[in-house]
Amino acid sequence: MPTKTYQIGVEATMEVIGGKWKSIILCHLRQKAMRTSELERAIPQISQKMLVQQLRELEAANIVTRHVYQQVPPRVDYSLTDYGHSLSGVLHDLCVWGEENIDRRREQGEAITLLHRDDL
Amino acid sequence: MPTKTYQIGVEATMEVIGGKWKSIILCHLRQKAMRTSELERAIPQISQKMLVQQLRELEAANIVTRHVYQQVPPRVDYSLTDYGHSLSGVLHDLCVWGEENIDRRREQGEAITLLHRDDL
DNA sequence: TGGGATACCCACTAAAAAGTAAGTATGGAT
DNA sequence: ATCCATACTTACTTTTTAGTGGGTATCCCA
Numbered sequence: 377m378p379t380k381t382y383q384i385g386v387e388a389t390m391e392v393i394g395g396k397w398k399s400i401i402l403c404h405l406r407q408k409a410m411r412t413s414e415l416e417r418a419i420p421q422i423s424q425k426m427l428v429q430q431l432r433e434l435e436a437a438n439i440v441t442r443h444v445y446q447q448v449p450p451r452v453d454y455s456l457t458d459y460g461h462s463l464s465g466v467l468h469d470l471c472v473w474g475e476e477n478i479d480r481r482r483e484q485g486e487a488i489t490l491l492h493r494d495d496l
Numbered sequence: 497m498p499t500k501t502y503q504i505g506v507e508a509t510m511e512v513i514g515g516k517w518k519s520i521i522l523c524h525l526r527q528k529a530m531r532t533s534e535l536e537r538a539i540p541q542i543s544q545k546m547l548v549q550q551l552r553e554l555e556a557a558n559i560v561t562r563h564v565y566q567q568v569p570p571r572v573d574y575s576l577t578d579y580g581h582s583l584s585g586v587l588h589d590l591c592v593w594g595e596e597n598i599d600r601r602r603e604q605g606e607a608i609t610l611l612h613r614d615d616l
Numbered sequence: 617t618g619g620g621a622t623a624c625c626c627a628c629t630a631a632a633a634a635g636t637a638a639g640t641a642t643g644g645a646t
Numbered sequence: 647a648t649c650c651a652t653a654c655t656t657a658c659t660t661t662t663t664a665g666t667g668g669g670t671a672t673c674c675c676a
Contacts, residue, residue, distance in 0.1 A: 385594030449652040474505030569622040
């Protein structure tokens with residue numbers, strides 16, 4: 377099998393948290409374990425397919441775990457693994473930088489809104 | 497014009513540093529100003545088109561500046577703006593987390609290599 | 617006169633990511 | 647029997663992102 381090669385560490389990080397949805401999902405899970413329907417409500421624009429697909433990829437990367445409760449109707453929840461928690465600081469900083477970026481752009485006259493701040 | 501709305505700060509951050517190339521370019525520029533050809537050498541897989549395109553987008557977001565020297569043959573270099581430097585901590589953490597991720601995966605038997613570490 | 621060096625730009629194509637809309641399974645409640 | 651809720655799948659389409667291969671401009675130098 378061919379050796380996977382990275383030039384620089386950030387490439388590997390972006391494989392894990394990059395894309396449109398992963399970092400958003402992780403920022404939510406950073407705060408608490410959440411069930412599927414809860415994540416759907418927290419991220420209204422995401423489709424069910426994308427949510428599930430991204431969660432599977434995060435599971436495969438050992439960042440989140442899936443916990444199935446033996447119930448009907450089904451109940452499943454997702455939380456960060458210990459390893460996933462090692463991203464917590466980065467995720468928080470990404471949120472904060474974005475909040476500042478939005479404030480800045482608004483001050484410069486851009487019509488822009490942020491619904492939820494990451495207050496921790 | 498319609499108001500741009502974000503749910504959470506990280507969305508705005510990812511608009512700036514997301515995608516396959518931007519974070520890599522920024523990690524390099526974090527260390528020093530670099531000319532086009534230097535960036536091409538530092539990021540061997542990138543095409544000229546992508547490099548220029550990403551640099552233009554980073555300029556538009558006020559993260560990098562383009563400096564043209566009046567010379568023939570042309571000489572241009574790029575560096576982080578003051579605002580771009582506000583990403584420096586995040587970028588460093590992204591590099592470091594990725595380096596650890598790669599180490600971890602190698603320990604678990606994956607065939608994987610990292611060429612350049614971010615030693616600062 | 618024509619090649620070299622640098623930093624582009626443009627048109628076209630290919631591949632990857634994301635979106636849409638529908639369907640499946642379970643078992644309890646009505 | 648039928649319906650409900652939850653958590654998925656699957657097939658298909660659209661959009662976005664990235665890659666390829668070419669071309670332009672400048673001025674110096676042989």
